Amino acid sequence: MAANRIDPAFWAGRRVFLTGHTGFKGSWLGIWLDMLGAQTTGYALPPERAEDMFAHLQLERALAGSLDHRIGDIGDFETLQEALRAARPEIVIHMAAQPLVRRSYREPLATFATNVMGTAHLLEAARHVPGIQAILLVTTDKCYENLEHELPYKEGDHLGGHDPYSASKAGSEIVGAAYRRSFLAEQGVMVATARAGNVIGGGDWSEDRLIPDAVRAWRDSETLVIRSPSATRPWQHVIEPLRGYLMLAEALCGAGGAAAAEAWNFGPQLDAVQPVRHVIEKMANRWGPMAAEMRGQGGEARWRAENELP
Incomplete structure (x- = not known):
């Protein structure tokens, strides 16, 4: 190759x-x-x-x-x-x-x-x-x-x-x-x-995946619960x-x-190895325009770690 x-x-x-x-x-x-x-x-x-x-x-x-x-x-x-x-x-x-x-x-x-x-x-x-x-x-x-x-x-x-x-x-x-x-x-x-x-990208709606889970939760005005926000992933x-x-x-x-x-x-590359928190915070910051594109569907982009009290 x-x-x-x-x-x-x-x-x-x-x-x-x-x-x-x-x-x-x-x-x-x-x-x-x-x-x-x-x-x-x-x-x-x-x-x-x-x-x-x-x-x-x-x-x-x-x-x-x-x-x-x-x-x-x-x-x-x-x-x-x-x-x-x-x-x-x-x-x-x-x-x-x-x-x-x-x-x-x-x-x-x-x-x-x-x-x-x-x-x-x-x-x-x-x-x-x-x-x-x-x-x-x-x-x-x-x-x-x-x-x-x-x-x-x-x-x-x-x-x-x-x-x-x-x-x-x-x-x-x-x-x-x-x-x-x-x-x-x-x-x-x-x-x-x-x-x-x-692997992430458009069209993935599988269960128990970070980005689809976030979209589903925020679309339904729910708080996303993340098991290990500090875990790093490539x-x-x-x-x-x-x-x-x-x-x-x-x-x-x-x-x-x-x-x-x-x-x-x-x-x-190694610089793309980032914690879950990094990805979800970037997504949360962009959620407003995304929700607007979905014609008003969805509430605030809220999330918490699994071991944190709601």
């Missing part, structure tokens, strides 16, 4: 199979692939909410010229395999996941089924589909064993996870490495994993990791693709 840019000529007419295309990052990536001229087959569950980006922007219709929109569960191996065979992709980008930490505590078995076995289903189906050049598995920076230190984790650090979500993503990484070494490398299919986290706008994913996919298909077939971290 020597050239720090995306090559539109590479993507023009390229057949891409994108799982999770109805999700937050998947919706953004579907739009970007359309702009690059790729022919994309999307495979995902329906959007959870009417305000989710894919539904709100009516992307099934807006991207109809470049996106074959397929509803399917990553846990349904036969349907997934049929969709892959029909798509005949050159590149597979796997973004379908159960991405929420707190939900993973409520639904641990479903989280492991989607994130670990879903990855295994995809790779098992893909190894029987000819013509695939590269597979990019999108995981998370939460896949590392949490040592509670401030230093950024490196790709060679130990995998782990105290919660079901993090552990399931570490499991997804292990599954990806096993399929790469056992089957796909010898078939000439390059497999890499992409690890990013704390915040990055959704466009940044997606740009990295596209560059990595290009590298996997290039002459030196084998060198890129490994795990990659995607994160911001």
Whole structure:
């Protein structure tokens, strides 16, 4: 990935199979692939909410010229395999996941089924589909064993996870490495994993995320309760990791693709690592104009730490 840019000529007419295309990052990536001229087959569950980006922007219709929109569960191996065979992709980008930490505590078995076995289903189906050049598995920076230190984790650090979500993503990484070494490398299919986290941007209405939670609370004239305002996070706008994913996919298909077939971290510069308080205060300062744009909806931008009295 020597050239720090995306090559539109590479993507023009390229057949891409994108799982999770109805999700937050998947919706953004579907739009970007359309702009690059790729022919994309999307495979995902329906959007959870009417305000989710894919539904709100009516992307099934807006991207109809470049996106074959397929509803399917990553846990349904036969349907997934049929969709892959029909798509005949050159590149597979796997973004379908159960991405929420707190939900993973409520639904641990479903989280492991989607994130670990879903990855295994995809790779098992893909190894029987000819013509695939590269597979990019999108995981998370939460896949590392949490040592509670401030230093950024490196790709060679130990995998782990105290919660079901993090552990399931570490499991997804292990599954990806096993399929790469056992089957796909010898078939000439390059497999890499992409690890990013704390991604923010328009169209994200997921539960238990800082900015969507703030908008919902202030829109409904409620006080936002924040668990750990002093905790620092490597915040990055959704466009940044997606740009990295596209560059990595290009590298996997290039002459030196084998060198890129490994795990990659995607994160911001160290000066973008800021506490939660920093982000929410910036948001609160801008809430007035935002509320005005929503035609008078919403009250004052109030928030407090979870351990503070109301």
